[in-house]
Amino acid sequence: MIVDSPGYTDLYSPSTGEETEYKILYGLVKFINILRRQGIRASVAETRDALDALSQVDILDREQVKVALSATLVKNFHDRNTFNKAFDDYFSVSDIKMQGPDPKGVGYAGAGTQPEQAGDGPVPARKDAERDWGKEFLDHARQAVEQNEKLSIKPGWTKRQKKQFIETISRMRGETGSPGTSAPLARKSEKSLDLWHEEVKRQVEQSEAVAQQNFNSALKEKLKDTYASLAPGSGARSDEESILYADMKKISDKDLPRVILLIKKLSRRLATRISRRYYRKRRRGRLDIRRTIRRNISFGGALIDLKYQSKKEQKPRLVLICDVSGSMARYAVFVIQFIYGLSSVVKGIESFIFSEDLERVTPYFKKGDSFIKTMSTLVEKSSQWGLGTNLHASLDTFLEKHHRLLSPSVFVIIVSDAQTIQAYQTTAGLKEIRSRVKDIIWLNTMPREDWLWALEINEFQKYCRMFECSTLDQLSNVLGSQVLTV
Amino acid sequence: MRDLTVDGLYRSFEEQGYICEKNLVVTVFLALKLGKPLLVEGAPGVGKTEIGKVLSRIFNAQLIRLQCYEGLDENKALYEWNYQKQLLRIQLQKEGIGTEMAERDLFSAEYLLERPLLKAIRTEEPVVLLIDEVDKVEEEFEAFLFELLSDFQVSIPELGTLTARQIPLVVLTSNRERDISDGLKRRCVYLFIDYPSxxxxxxxxxxxxxxxxxxxxxxxxxxxxxxxxxxxxxxxxxxxxxxxxxxxxxxxxxxxxxxxxxxxxxxxxxxxxxxxxxxxxxxxxxxxxxxxxxx
The missing domain is CATH 1.10.8 (Helicase, Ruva Protein; domain 3)
Structure with missing residues (x-):
């Protein structure tokens, strides 16, 4: 729960002069919570930066506010669309509320007193509100500045509390602060980023508890809408993201060119990361005394040029065994392409496809044709593409004909949904292979929650490490974290 | 910097021939005002590096550029002792040429080769530090960078801690060949430049x-x-x-x-x-x- 998160009220409990600061934070923290729920990593430091940034821009200019928050909270290319959507949705709450009957008066319709109005606001009003962001905010800001102190001081406060509050407000306005320091934040705080800060204030005056509760309910409803609108498939994701997180099986033919480019990019990124790691490791190692002395004889024995011993990096060797039965063929195309994109950081790739039996397909990839051409030739000539699944028979064939490929530096990657006949006999083959290689990584396209019901999967997992892998993102992560970590 | 405004900066960018949307200038403005490094990402050739150059012209500051590449380390980015000069000095000392010298003299500023990062924080004049293609360096170097960019001071074992004489304007660029670490990003104001309309x-x-x-x-x-x-x-x-x-x-x-x-x-x-x-x-x-x- 965002709005009523435990400890939230205590943490920011409004009291005396901190109230104004609290209201600014209140709005910003809620917005940042929305972003976090959408996977945008915004730390406390970045929240502080966002506050500082708001104090530097014209807060009456919606676009500048958006840029300020974006520049300080969103540090990832993929998060930009999510942020834009969240901002437009979240900050429209205020805009719509401003369309009340008496926008300049004290009693414009608020979500707290009349929560239904937040949703009932006229739809066209949103566009108008966005257009008039500056004007409406200016009006509100003037009100806020005029009424800030008297609205905020509660009837029951002691003299000391009132004094403290007024001092804080003055300080925040920059009246007693050092020149050029935190004054802007205070001024902007009075102009207030969010109109509902002011609504909270009014409600507090009327009936603190009830009004706050109503307001929160209205806000929660709005947040719910915001979350829904940001959900995958809602259009908030960019094209690239939608492919990255989509089930590979559901990627349509029209998206293929983009998928191919994305796979190239992902595999290149992974390969770059790994090659860099090799480079780095080569720089380490023990001092090679013999070579160092020989090298430095010409300097009169002064050790100027140090030579190191370093263990030669072993690039992993991959054996790929891909299920190309009816349900799996689509995945296989993408996985094979991805694996071949890593060829610069793996020593050698041997590829096999299987359905009812195993077939070696490595030679197809050595002809130098484009990937699309290679795959279409492969599909055309393969005797296995699109049949039923028998992993047991396939592994037996592998062990019989290709056992020489197995060595302790080899990773065997099996791509399959584990839906095979003779499932229990398969474990023997798996066990045999496992004993002769570095590891078996099983990329399972079946959702992890369904594994419980497939008992054979438990058996397979005794001899391999199995990962859910139905999207390009998962594929990239598994290969990056499990295989290419030498 | 105190009198800097978004509109003023926008005009300056235009005067320098850098055509862009106002939003870009707002982000640059924020980086300047908040005193934070500006991390610029985008495809190659959209004008990321140019931002550093333009800023150096606008503020009449010296441009110090650190071009990143695989294998770049502190020795090449920060400082290195001038071993050859030190050895020469020792040899001269052996031959009885030159004045008496202590070990500490060998590790004085005279024998220090300032690389771009150290130069940027030790220069008295205003500096724009352009760290170009930061996505090409290793993660350890990134970690080192974000320490430097937080405190603007460097510890050299033989000399002690050297603090910045002035805080440079820092612009980091990345072609997104790989993701930059969260730590570094957290310390920066972020700008993404897309292809122009x-x-x-x-x-x-x-x-x-x-x-x-x-x-x-x-x-x-x-x-x-x-x-x-x-x-x-x-x-x-x-x-x-x-x-x-x-x-x-x-x-x-x-x-x-x-x-x-x-x-x-x-x-x-x-x-x-x-x-x-x-x-x-x-x-x-x-x-x-x-x-x-x-x-």
Missing amino acids: IEKEVRILQVKAPEAGERLSREVARAVSLIRANDGIGKKPAISESIDWARALVALGAASLTQEAVKQTLSIVLKNKEDIDTVVREVGVKALAAGAQKA
Whole structure:
């Protein structure tokens, strides 16, 4: 729960002069919570930066506010669309509320007193509100500045509390602060980023508890809408993201060119990361005394040029065994392409496809044709593409004909949904292979929650490490974290 | 810096020939005002590095550039002892030439080779520190960078802690070959630069290749936009390639982007055969010329 998160009220409990600061934070923290729920990593430091940034821009200019928050909270290319959507949705709450009957008066319709109005606001009003962001905010800001102190001081406060509050407000306005320091934040705080800060204030005056509760309910409803609108498939994701997180099986033919480019990019990124790691490791190692002395004889024995011993990096060797039965063929195309994109950081790739039996397909990839051409030739000539699944028979064939490929530096990657006949006999083959290689990584396209019901999967997992892998993102992560970590 | 305004900075960017949207300037403004490094990401050739150069001109500051590459380490980025000079000094001392010297003299500023990062924080004058293509360095170096960029001080074991004489304006650029660590990002204000709109590219062309004239500039901008829209292109044309294209067309005396002109000059804007074949096949020279000339 965002709005009523435990400890939230205590943490920011409004009291005396901190109230104004609290209201600014209140709005910003809620917005940042929305972003976090959408996977945008915004730390406390970045929240502080966002506050500082708001104090530097014209807060009456919606676009500048958006840029300020974006520049300080969103540090990832993929998060930009999510942020834009969240901002437009979240900050429209205020805009719509401003369309009340008496926008300049004290009693414009608020979500707290009349929560239904937040949703009932006229739809066209949103566009108008966005257009008039500056004007409406200016009006509100003037009100806020005029009424800030008297609205905020509660009837029951002691003299000391009132004094403290007024001092804080003055300080925040920059009246007693050092020149050029935190004054802007205070001024902007009075102009207030969010109109509902002011609504909270009014409600507090009327009936603190009830009004706050109503307001929160209205806000929660709005947040719910915001979350829904940001959900995958809602259009908030960019094209690239939608492919990255989509089930590979559901990627349509029209998206293929983009998928191919994305796979190239992902595999290149992974390969770059790994090659860099090799480079780095080569720089380490023990001092090679013999070579160092020989090298430095010409300097009169002064050790100027140090030579190191370093263990030669072993690039992993991959054996790929891909299920190309009816349900799996689509995945296989993408996985094979991805694996071949890593060829610069793996020593050698041997590829096999299987359905009812195993077939070696490595030679197809050595002809130098484009990937699309290679795959279409492969599909055309393969005797296995699109049949039923028998992993047991396939592994037996592998062990019989290709056992020489197995060595302790080899990773065997099996791509399959584990839906095979003779499932229990398969474990023997798996066990045999496992004993002769570095590891078996099983990329399972079946959702992890369904594994419980497939008992054979438990058996397979005794001899391999199995990962859910139905999207390009998962594929990239598994290969990056499990295989290419030498 | 105190009197800096968004509008003022925007005007300065324009005066320096950097054509951009106001939002970009707002982000740069925030980085300057908050005293934080500016991390600029975007495809190659969209004007990331240029921001550092423009800032150095606007603030009349020295531009110190650290070009990142695989294997870059502290010795090349921060400082190194001048071993040769130290050895020479020791030899001279042995031969009885020169004055008496203590070990600490060997590790004094005289024997310190300042690399770009140290130079940037030790210079008295205002500095713009441009750390270019930061995505090319290792993660350890990134970690070192963000420590430096937080405190603007460096510890040199033999000399102690050296603090910045002034805080440089720092611009980091990345082509997104890999993700930058969260730690470094957290310390920066983030800016992503996309390919320009047609209108913006026309304006850029008019500034950078005025000899092309408005009509040809517009045609080039439209054609480049069509090319960039094709997902099959491996390396999309950068702004600099649009400028080169416009200049090439002018050099050939082409007043307009005709099919013939496209055929003759497509290799200026696309730098590999696969991309040229893709554009010819999927967009077509005719469509490119017609699209460019569309009113």
